Amino acid sequence: MDHSQLFFKHLAPTNPFPVGIEIDYAEGSWIYGPKGKWLDLIAGIAVCSVGHRHPNVVAAIHQQVDRYLHTMVYGEYVQDANTRLAQKLTSLLPSTLDCIYLVNSGTEANEAAIKMARRATGRSQIISFHKSYHGNTMGSLSISGNETKKAAFRPLIPDVDFIQLNRWEDLDRITSNTAGVILEPVQGDAGVRTAHNDYLVALRNKCTEVGALLIFDEIQCGVGRTGSWYYFQQTPVVPDAFTTAKGFGGGLPIGALVASKELHALWAHAPMLGHITTFGGNPVCSASALAVLETIESEKLMDQIPEKANFIRSRLNHPQILEIRNEGLMFAVDLKSEEEVGKLFDYCLQNGVIIYRFLSSPSSFRMAPPLTISLEELEFGMKVILEGLNVLK
Helix, strand or coil: CCHHHHHHHHCCCCCCCCCCCCCCEEEECEEEECCEEEEECCHHHHCCCCCECCHHHHHHHHHHHCCCCCCCCCCCCCCHHHHHHHHHHHHCCCCCCCEEEEECCHHHHHHHHHHHHHHHHCCCEEEEECCCCCCCCHHHHHCCCCHHHHHHHCCCCCCEEEECCCCHHHHHHCCCCEEEEEECCEECCCCCEECCHHHHHHHHHHHHHHCCEEEEECCCCCCCCCCCCCHHHHCCCCCCEEEECHHHCECECCEEEEECHHHHHHHHCCCCCCCCCCCCCCHHHHHHHHHHHHHHHHCCHHHHHHHHHHHHHHHCCCCCCCEEEEECCEEEEECCCHHHHHHHHHHHHHCCEECEECCCCCCEEEECCCCCCCHHHHHHHHHHHHHHHHHHC
């Protein structure tokens, strides 16, 4: 039985029609298999931020593997992979965001954020946004805004309400009963929808007024993807906490809830071990994440983002395209229908390029290439996409 047959026989499915390409190895912006190679314009859904197997990341992983792997549950032992990562990440942030809780994924970071808001305020209501995506465990699913994905799993956690992004009158629904408001400042799954700066200021002021925590989910739009370390750094607003994952580990599973030391100190009492994880802060994943941050900085990858983003926009000039939205190298491209997106996806895959879909914006396709991608590689990718769009006409 070959690997494709084993895949369908023994691995749990997520949908009836997986992409199904067989992977041999990956390097830089490319994925290679026994039957072809593909330019990866989605980077594993914004995960491989510095490309596949960047030498700096691989070296950091090897160095840590040669020392030790797991030694203890999170928070008990002093491990320099954790402390160096925490020092580096907090050095890139405002002084109020000086402490991190390391977990295994974005959904776990958002679960911790829900608990932090309730623990810090003694309230229960969480306010989120329509078309938001925060993960698929029960808490993070509860605060996600796609009802189609939630209906089969109800009842979810109680006291969650949803408002519309950038609709000012909805801010009145944030009250003294609200524990926290969680927001993707750039909504990813909704098709790259950005919160306006003046709206964010009003939201910040409202949360401060009623004593609710303002939490940003920067899992897709963070780690340099939009041109700053985290998107909120391009706005006038600093959240009380934010979550990060995906591109943070450069291909290994790691996430974090970032907040003040004062807020994080609440985990340690009433009750003690108020939040705990066995594998959070895994030293190999932490070493990889540190190498990602250092590589983005040393190679000045964020400085290159405007040129690469403008290059993509300039090439994607085609009558089949209704709209292009992007923040840095986080792209949504609107076509006329979900069917057209499916046909374009198939064409690109057959011709050596990987794009992908959105859950909550089905008539759009996404691109989130490695920050290390070259203009020559982008030229090839845009050429194939344009050829595919011509087939749709």
